[in-house]
Amino acid sequence: MTSKRLREASMPILFSSCYQRLEYPAAAEDIIPQKLWQYVRTLHLKCVCRPLRAFPHTVYDDAHPPTDPVVCGAFHRWLTDVAVRKMPRLTEVVFDNCKYIPVHGLPWRTVRAMLTIPNLHHFAIASLRICPTADDTVEWGDSGLQPSAALSSFRYWVRDPTPTRSFPAEERGLDTVVRAFHASLETLDLPSEPAPIQLMCSLSWPRLRELRLRGLRWTTPSTPIVSLFACMPHLRTLVLQLYEPEHVDARAVWPRGFSATYPWPELEYLSISHPDADDDIYAHLPPTLRGLALRSWPHFCVQIKNDNEYPPRDLRWSFPMANASSILRILQRCGTPDLRTLELEYEVDEPGVDAELLQYVAASFPRLRTLELHRYRNGDPVVPTAEIARYLSPLAELAMLKLHLDFPGTPPPAFSPADQRRFCNSKALAAYDVTLRSTAATFASALTYTSPSLREIWVLRYVAYRGPMWADFSVIRADGGAPGAAEVRVQRQDGRFYMSRT
Numbered sequence: 001m002t003s004k005r006l007r008e009a010s011m012p013i014l015f016s017s018c019y020q021r022l023e024y025p026a027a028a029e030d031i032i033p034q035k036l037w038q039y040v041r042t043l044h045l046k047c048v049c050r051p052l053r054a055f056p057h058t059v060y061d062d063a064h065p066p067t068d069p070v071v072c073g074a075f076h077r078w079l080t081d082v083a084v085r086k087m088p089r090l091t092e093v094v095f096d097n098c099k100y101i102p103v104h105g106l107p108w109r110t111v112r113a114m115l116t117i118p119n120l121h122h123f124a125i126a127s128l129r130i131c132p133t134a135d136d137t138v139e140w141g142d143s144g145l146q147p148s149a150a151l152s153s154f155r156y157w158v159r160d161p162t163p164t165r166s167f168p169a170e171e172r173g174l175d176t177v178v179r180a181f182h183a184s185l186e187t188l189d190l191p192s193e194p195a196p197i198q199l200m201c202s203l204s205w206p207r208l209r210e211l212r213l214r215g216l217r218w219t220t221p222s223t224p225i226v227s228l229f230a231c232m233p234h235l236r237t238l239v240l241q242l243y244e245p246e247h248v249d250a251r252a253v254w255p256r257g258f259s260a261t262y263p264w265p266e267l268e269y270l271s272i273s274h275p276d277a278d279d280d281i282y283a284h285l286p287p288t289l290r291g292l293a294l295r296s297w298p299h300f301c302v303q304i305k306n307d308n309e310y311p312p313r314d315l316r317w318s319f320p321m322a323n324a325s326s327i328l329r330i331l332q333r334c335g336t337p338d339l340r341t342l343e344l345e346y347e348v349d350e351p352g353v354d355a356e357l358l359q360y361v362a363a364s365f366p367r368l369r370t371l372e373l374h375r376y377r378n379g380d381p382v383v384p385t386a387e388i389a390r391y392l393s394p395l396a397e398l399a400m401l402k403l404h405l406d407f408p409g410t411p412p413p414a415f416s417p418a419d420q421r422r423f424c425n426s427k428a429l430a431a432y433d434v435t436l437r438s439t440a441a442t443f444a445s446a447l448t449y450t451s452p453s454l455r456e457i458w459v460l461r462y463v464a465y466r467g468p469m470w471a472d473f474s475v476i477r478a479d480g481g482a483p484g485a486a487e488v489r490v491q492r493q494d495g496r497f498y499m500s501r502t
């Protein structure tokens with residue numbers, strides 16, 4: 001009896017979050033047993049469809065448009081039309097895909113079915129396209145999709161690398177979602193190409209706290225972002241991971257001389273790819289800001305992986321990497337001494353500026369707890385590891401340090417079986433392991449006494465078939481050790497992925 005009661009009492013906890021992989025053709029009996037439906041709060045569904053005619057690594061561009069758009073058939077109607085409506089506690093649905101298929105996704109019918117679940121708060125679609133082809137079976141427009149006060153988070157993430165093009169039906173689907181839920185959404189995460197930018201800037205967003213856009217920068221509307229998204233006055237997180245069309249310079253969020261009023265007084269985190277040193281946004285950042293990321297997008301270390309993985313014609317982004325001088329100019333304009341997180345990616349340029357930049361970071365942002373530094377040496381054969389560590393040593397509250405110092409001889413990513421064998425047998429791999437360890441030890445020694453909170457040092461490396469990942473080192477202090485004394489224990493974490501989505 002006791003075990004039965006315990007089992008019944010634990011059911012709502014054990015089955016509150018359900019994860020299911022579904023194959024095509026899907027069958028109703030594959031779906032979560034009906035007796036468990038009453039407990040499900042989060043439903044994570046993953047299709048295991050494989051590409052049909054498309055080669056897995058095919059990346060389409062304008063010269064090679066997709067000829068085989070695939071509508072996913074793994075999510076059975078019994079699940080999307082019946083089962084989810086008998087899950088009274090369901091508040092979160094996530095759709096995902098196991099395999100990389102460039103053009104593969106959900107029909108509008110499935111998307112709409114999820115968006116009409118009563119009390120759905122969070123809806124996410126990852127690695128699947130919305131409406132990759134027209135769905136003639138469904139009326140557009142309202143089509144039963146009514147504004148909801150419940151839906152607070154809509155995330156649509158297209159896997160990187162991906163075709164940058166969008167589909168007309170996809171654009172129409174996002175247009176419908178934005179019109180229906182702009183008043184309730186607190187989080188909106190979209191690829192930029194199909195995002196209805198013109199519509200978004202014409203609506204009110206009374207609850208929006210987080211906006212993330214990634215992809216090719218739109219050309220119309222041409223209004224600067226500081227004005228375009230002034231209709232989102234409560235933003236706390238603004239992530240603009242945008243790359244420019246070829247031969248177009250980075251565009252400022254707030255161009256010099258443009259007449260505007262700063263619109264986001266509660267902003268806590270700002271991420272800008274390809275920053276412009278003349279952008280006036282940096283001089284207006286509020287004291288609430290706690291996190292700042294000045295990173296290229298896609299992150300350059302991910303691009304290196306892509307360059308090894310894909311044919312040259314498929315994926316090329318054209319933009320200059322920020323240099324140390326421009327990053328220094330930007331940071332000197334920021335009146336945000338209470339930053340807790342800073343992410344920088346730059347290339348060394350003028351002699352001495354790199355040192356000035358790192359010393360400025362340590363002196364001007366003394367409350368940093370996390371620093372992620374991607375420093376590209378611009379052909380210099382020497383990486384001054386000890387000097388960099390010394391420049392950063394005044395950061396007394398630092399707890400996490402992530403480093404990519406572009407060491408000469410860094411083993412590149414490898415993706416073919418032949419490359420894999422060469423990679424694994426190479427002396428370069430062993431030598432690089434020594435470099436990783438000595439780098440962590442150097443920084444631990446320089447910072448551990450002045451930065452008593454320092455716990456983790458991560459150093460970037462490439463892993464065959466996976467691309468960039470972090471090697472994790474814990475900082476262990478010797479009891480009663482003299483100032484500067486520290487032991488560094490290596491913890492190899494092959495599963496600690498580099499998160500390029502952030």
Ligand SMILES: [Zn+2]
Nearest residue numbers: 047049072074
């Ligand atoms: Zn599928």
